[in-house]
Amino acid sequence: MKKIIIPILTLLSLNVIAQQQPGVIKLTAEKLHARVREWPYPINGITVPTNAPALLWPGTNGKNMVTPMESGSEVPEDPNIGNVHYKVVLASDKDFKSDLTESEEQRWAVYPLHKALKPGKWYWKYGYALKGAKQWSWSPTYNFVVDGKYANEKVAPPIIEVLKRNQGAHPLLWGMNRIGDDFYRNNLENPEAKKFIAFAEKLIKEPLPTEKPQRIIDTTGKNDREKKIIIERMYHGFGDAVGTPVRNLCIAYQLTKDKRFILDAKRRALNIAKMDPNGLATGDDFTSGAVLEALGWFYDAGYAVLDPQEKELFKNIITIRAKRVYDHLPNRFELHVSDNHVWQITLRNLAIATVAVVNEVPEAKEWLTYMYEVWSARFPVLGTTDGGWHEGNGYFRVNFKSIIYLSQMFGDFSGVDYFKLPWMQNLPYYLLYTHPNGAASTAIGDMWENIPDVVKGEAWFADALTFRMNNPYLNWYVNAIKTSHPDYFRGTDDYLLFRLLNYKPDRKLPVLSPEKLPKSRDFADVGVVAMHEDLANADKTLSSYLFSSPFGSSGHGHASQNAFTINYKGKVLFGGSGYYSNFSDKHNLLYYRSSKAYNTILADSLNQKIGEEGYGWIPRAITGQHIQYALGDASKAYGEIKSEFWLDRFKQINLVPNKANGYGESGVTLYRRHILQLEGGYILLYDELEANKPVKWTTQFHAPYYTIEAQPTNNTNEQHFALKTDLGNVNAAVFANSALNLNVHNKFYETAVNWNKVTNDEGKIKDFVDQWHAGITSLPAQKFRFFTIIQVKDGKTEMIKTLPATNGLAHLQVGDWNIKVQLDGNKKAALQVFGKQANAMFNYGDLPISFNGQAYKPQLTGSSTLLEMKGIKLDKQEVVDKLPDVALYDKE
Known part of the structure; x- marks a missing residue:
């Protein structure tokens, strides 16, 4: 057997970090998050922060590493990425004889472990073979350590159990074949459900939509690329416009058992099922994805009102549209730091449609397996544990629906409460600290300027989280938004189903003001x-x-x-x-x-x-x-x-x-x-x-x-x-x-x-x-x-006073604050700030510290130190450089 050689791995230093001076860490890696995975994880004997890590490795087309290709990108897809199969072996000894796990062959380059590993050292390697070939190429052997403190963590079950939970009669989505009657009874007196039913009554009287642009934009004088973008923009939202009514009518039917709603959903679903999958109206990934989801909704909820020919029609068009998404995912999508369109929207679209046909379309079991494995291995893609999201709050919003509904869906399948993940538990603090109610957000990343205040989508998302989280600060945040923006909560929004699924008539939400929370919070994994x-x-x-x-x-x-x-x-x-x-x-x-x-x-x-x-x-x-x-x-x-x-x-x-x-x-x-x-x-x-x-x-x-x-x-x-x-x-x-x-x-x-x-x-x-x-x-x-x-x-x-320099340091005073700072770049950096009225001091560098008449010496060389009095008690905080999770765990 030969070993895999991935040339780009040699670009990364084996020693990713190095001490530059005491207290200061210098990162030497060319990148911390590769656009596509370039090195395996976990390796080098790291202690993983779980009892069941996901094993990840660089993808290959059989000769070279898989390179970046996003959905919707003009960079052509490597035609050979679908010709490779992988296998993984894992054991508690380097000879792979003890506690051995061998995977089945698979098309994707992630392998989440669905069993808790015993504490100690573990060894693993991965191999690949071209489709139909018998010779396997194997990676070197890697190792990691499991700490006993994670022994009691719940582990997501293997896919075979997930597939079993999706056997049975329609409707399968949201477990309605098991909970449908309870869902109906639980919401009989739900005021929001009654309001939604009244909305659906009006919806069934509306005419069928036609394939036409959502807006008209003049393309005169634009080049070919601009024209293409403008035409896509003219139809942007069409899929939601025709698909959302179908979903809403299916929900209304499940709330009432009134066939008028499902029959009107059928009328609308048949209309969009006949639309050209390659046409301008439903041809791009967003519009086609929305149509795919709507078709899945109806096929599942309305299965009993379809004749055999209609069932074949829906199965065929769902398969066509689903394959168009899925066929470009394995050995590509799971490798990306974040293929945005898929994570934001089309993964959710595909998952809903897949569950709808999982027992009738043979390929659908593979689709579901892939999505479940990637979700288990990679979520949340643009964060780790701190609750933050890398791209800023403007574009974070585009991910909200998928975060909510895929967490609900995969939780239903697996029995794992994804709302209890560390990232999820910290998410309310990210919302609260980076976009407080009544205030602007962080002003960073694409579309930040669209959220001068908390907008509807953010409000609905935060409110949805309260249905699955027991966080009194989150409840305070949502209450504050509802007080400031009562108009946000008067209509039917995208999180209605989630609220209905998790509705509790006697729900009581404890509320705590954040006034006693720390004034600042560090979201180091995303860098805020x-x-x-x-x-x-x-x-x-x-x-x-x-x-x-x-x-x-x-x-x-x-x-x-x-x-x-x-x-x-x-x-x-x-x-x-x-x-x-x-x-x-x-x-x-x-x-x-x-x-x-x-x-x-x-x-x-x-x-x-x-x-x-x-x-x-x-x-x-x-x-x-x-x-x-x-x-x-x-x-x-x-x-x-x-x-x-x-x-x-x-x-x-x-x-x-x-x-x-x-x-x-x-x-x-x-x-x-x-x-x-x-x-x-x-x-x-x-x-x-x-x-x-x-x-x-x-x-x-x-x-x-x-x-x-x-x-x-x-x-x-x-x-x-x-x-x-x-x-x-x-x-x-x-x-x-x-x-x-x-x-x-x-x-x-x-x-x-x-x-x-x-x-x-x-x-x-x-x-x-x-x-x-x-x-x-x-x-x-x-x-x-x-x-x-x-x-x-x-x-x-205040007037800033320039005082005589002290030991080569500039000396400034503004208000009650006294500042000494080293401005000469050729001398060691130093900054000291003292507030007499605040009775607080900050120190960075090797300056002598005198606070309240006492001399203090930093315990850590090169540290940053904060001294404050809390009543008669000194509060001393001293820090040196601390690595984010990606540099601690995911390094070559």
């Missing part, structure tokens, strides 16, 4: 730290966010490592800039998605890399009563774009990501940004910057909704500007140890044009207006420091 003055009243107070994502700028994420956002009284003061018009038009690739659109650093005016290679991470965070602190590291974020996927996106619109367009090698070797939110309305930024050559460093500030005005200064080593708002007074001062140049303007690097007629959440075409920007640039320097003080006040801002 949220800091709040008053989490329970974020719509009236100050909030700030720091971003540095281990995922890089994959998918709908942006090249925004070490960027910050500041919100005040519920509005974005400083945040992302530009507009989402298309995934990769000129404005998107040259500005909106790039570092130029964010409050981060440019080096010689060059952006961070787009792609998974341009990553950052959050090494440290501390939450206190008077001081909140976070540290981001974007040292690996800069350089040439390497992602073939993104290079192809540039090529598609005849752009080159060169220095003339803001991309290329800048030589950055270190970028660590410290951010502190101080009581009283102050944000401090301290940037440690190094490159392998002298570069001009530019620290950026973007005000998407307000005007920036330059302010005079008598010292060329500092620059000042103010933000003109209706919320209070906001100004910023930036300090360095050499001359700085300030540039304030209101033009995008690449003009924003809404050529695609993109709409906001209310369906109105978005107006792409100019926004204000400030850039402060240094003289060329190989090592450099910026120090920034931002004041956000209801009343007048």
Whole structure:
């Protein structure tokens, strides 16, 4: 037997991390999350955080590693990915004789273990063979350790048990053949069910839909690519428009047993079953997926009202549309960090249709097996355990329905409560901290500008979670949204069925205000730290966010490592800039998605890399009563774009990501940004910057909704500007140890044009207006420091006093806060902040610490330390760099 050789594995250092100096970790891996899997997991003797890990490995086409190919992408699919089968062996000894598990042959490159492993060391390897071949090629033997503390975790059962639970008569979906009568009786007096039935009564009187665009957009003067996108946009939503009524009528039938509803569902389902699967109306993955789901809904719920010929019609069209999705999944989709369209929508569509026909269409058992295995191995794809979502809250919304309904569905099948996963249990805190009620969100990622406040989809999602979670802070959050937006909850929404399935007439929801929760929270696995003055009243107070994502700028994420956002009284003061018009038009690739659109650093005016290679991470965070602190590291974020996927996106619109367009090698070797939110309305930024050559460093500030005005200064080593708002007074001062140049303007690097007629959440075409920007640039320097003080006040801002330097440190005072900071890039970084009234001190570096008349010495070299008094008791918090989960567990 020969061993598999995957050339790209040699690009990854076996020592992914290295100590740069005490307390500081330097990541050396080219990427932490590959666009497609490039190394196996788990390996190198890591202790896995479970008793039943999923075994993952790079896919192959028989000769080379599978490369990125997303659904809907213009990158052609490798025609050989379907010609490979895999096997896995696992044992508790390296000779594979003890506790041996051997898998069946399979087409996909994941193998979730559906049995609890005993504590100790385990060994595994995978092999592949071309279809029909007898010779298998095997990987090296890998090993990992299971800790006894995970022994009692519940494990998802094997697929054979899932398939058994789907045997029996229709309706199979949601277990209705078992719970249908209880579902009917339980909702007889449910006010929401009664309201929905009245809605369905009106629905059956509406005419059949016709195949026509949802909107008309002029394509005059557009190139072929733009025309294609515009035509897709004209029909975008058609599948939901024709499919949702079918689903709703099926639900109404199950609530009432009134045949009028299922017969009208039949009329509508027959209408869409006859639509051309390749036509403009239902041909793309979203519209076809919605139609596929609707057909599955009706075939399952309405099986008894179909004659034999009609059953064949539905089986055939479901098979055609389902195969069109499924045939492009194995040995591709499961390998991707996140093939967005599938995870967002079409996986749910396919799962519903598959269950509907699983006992009548032979291939459907394979479809269900694949989806269950991938779900078990990969969910949640853009998070790990902290509850966060990599792409930001704007596009997180697109995943909500699938998160809710697939968790319900696979939970029904397996008996596992997916709402108790660590990620799910932390999800309410992510919602609460990153998008408080009445306030703006984090202003990051695609479509962030569409959510200036909590919007309907977010409200419905949070409300749905309360039906399966016992979290009093989540209940408070939902109650607050219902108080602020009662109009959101008056209609029929996409989570109605979920609420009906989980309805309890005597449901009592305990409520706790988040006022006693920590003021800040670190979501390190997705790279977000949220800091709040008053989490329970974020719509009236100050909030700030720091971003540095281990995922890089994959998918709908942006090249925004070490960027910050500041919100005040519920509005974005400083945040992302530009507009989402298309995934990769000129404005998107040259500005909106790039570092130029964010409050981060440019080096010689060059952006961070787009792609998974341009990553950052959050090494440290501390939450206190008077001081909140976070540290981001974007040292690996800069350089040439390497992602073939993104290079192809540039090529598609005849752009080159060169220095003339803001991309290329800048030589950055270190970028660590410290951010502190101080009581009283102050944000401090301290940037440690190094490159392998002298570069001009530019620290950026973007005000998407307000005007920036330059302010005079008598010292060329500092620059000042103010933000003109209706919320209070906001100004910023930036300090360095050499001359700085300030540039304030209101033009995008690449003009924003809404050529695609993109709409906001209310369906109105978005107006792409100019926004204000400030850039402060240094003289060329190989090592450099910026120090920034931002004041956000209801009343007048404070004069910043420059005091005599102390031991080579700049000495500043603003309000009650006394600050010492090392601005010389050639000297060791240091920052010390003391508030007399707050009786709180922050220290970073090797400075002597004197607090309340006592001397303190850090216990950890190179640490960040926070000292605060809680009454008469000292609260001391000291941190050094801590790795995110992906760097701890999933490394080569």
